[in-house]
Amino acid sequence: MFGGKGGVGKTTTSAATALHYARISRKTLIISSDLTPSLSDIFEMEIGPTEKPVPGAQNLHALEIDPDEVMRRWKEKFGPEVYAAASALIDLPYDEVVDYVAMAPGIQEEFMLDYILERVRDGRYDMIIWDTAPAGDTLRLLGLPQRFLEHLRVAPKVYLEVRDSFKLSRTPFLEIIRSWRELSEQTMRFFGDPANVEFILVTIPEALGVYQSRRVIRDLQQHGLDVRYLIINDVIVDPNGAFLRQRMEMQRPYIEMLYEEYGDRMTLVKLPLLPYEVKGIERLREVEGFLFGGEG
Ligand SMILES: Nc1ncnc2c1ncn2[C@@H]1O[C@H](COP(=O)(O)OP(=O)(O)O)[C@@H](O)[C@H]1O
Ligand SMILES: [Mg+2]
Known part of the structure; x- marks a missing residue:
């Protein structure tokens, strides 16, 4: 999972x-939620x-998740049982x-995670890059199963009360x-287990980037997720003028x-600010080179 502020x-x-994992022969799927x-734009297709x-x-392979599609599948998967249960109570x-x-x-967020998990489980890919x-949205996504569970905890009680007052005997809703x-x-177990999921945080060396990263790292920790890779992007390495020198000093x-904060417990990777936008396979291969170096 790649997370971080917009842009x-x-x-x-x-x-x-x-691209890297695909190149070393892993069957790879990249998913954008x-x-x-912008996967279409970056891969120019x-x-x-x-x-x-x-x-x-x-x-x-690549895939851009469409929330309407996720919802459609949710209805397909759960619609009939939801209706069967509800129709015992209402017409x-x-x-x-x-x-x-x-x-x-x-429900929507929950099912988004389930949707990704389905692709993990069907075994057609060695590696899924998300x-x-x-x-903020990612944290919401990860926090929701928790809140959803808490929400569900009261449901059986409500249902039993309704059932009793209507003198109903069926209990499919509880099931x-x-x-x-x-x-x-x-889902929570899967995403919380470092054997399955690696969370890679991307940031830029500016106050807003650094502060946001701190918050994300802390919040993820609260969900039992450790960030073990931090990419510092847009790093100026070779300034050729006063303007860039000044920005380098800022960074x-x-x-x-x-x-200082994360060096001893995370792998930090610096990605230089490139003089061009990263678009198309050729450019991406260059970024791959910076991220993975010569180590393959
Ligand atoms: N190291 C870099 N050097 C130059 N341009 C970059 C670099 N990294 C990203 N970009 C450009 O910055 C813009 C935002 O990057 P993007 O990956 O779309 O961010 P995000 O997905 O986090 O919103 C894109 O136009 C991309 O080409
Ligand atoms: Mg993006």
Whole structure:
């Protein structure tokens, strides 16, 4: 998972990383869940919500998650059982019931994680690179299964009360809740286990980048996730004029700060500010070179 503030280089570094693993023969899928997906732009092809091979890169597929598609699949997967349970209590048309439940807090985010997990589990890929939405949204995504679970905790009680007052005997709703809770717990276990997931934080050496990173690292820790890689992007290494020298001086203390705070518990990687935008396979290969060096 690549996370970080908007515009710091998540898509750039995740695309270069995906290219890297594809190049060393790992079957790789890169997924973007950003509402303004830019994988299409960076790979210079139309990607969209179904997996597509990336031309010019063997072993690499790409996918841009569409929230409407995620919702459609949710309804397909859970719609019938949601309706079966609800129809024991209320008499409403199928679509109204399912649409209503689909709007419950956390369901969409929960299912986004499940959607990614499905791709992990189907075993067609050795490596899945997830270019996440800007930091706040990612945290929301990871925090929600927790809140969703807390939300569900009261549901059986409410249901039992309703059931008793209506003198109903069926309890499929409880089973649905149980299966959702299991789904949610599985998802949290999966994403919280460093054996499965590596969280790579991307930042830039400026106050806003550094402060935001601190918050993200702390918040992820609260969800039991350790950040073990930090990419410092846009680093000026070879200034050829007063303007760039001044910016390099501006960056220096922030870079030192990051090394001081995280150098002993994370791998920090500096990515130089390049004189061009990173677009297309050729440019991405250059970024790959900076990120992975000669070590393959
Ligand atoms: N090291 C770099 N040098 C020069 N341009 C860069 C570098 N990293 C990213 N960029 C450019 O910065 C812009 C934002 O990068 P992007 O990866 O889309 O950020 P994010 O996905 O975090 O919003 C893009 O136009 C990209 O080409
Ligand atoms: Mg992006």
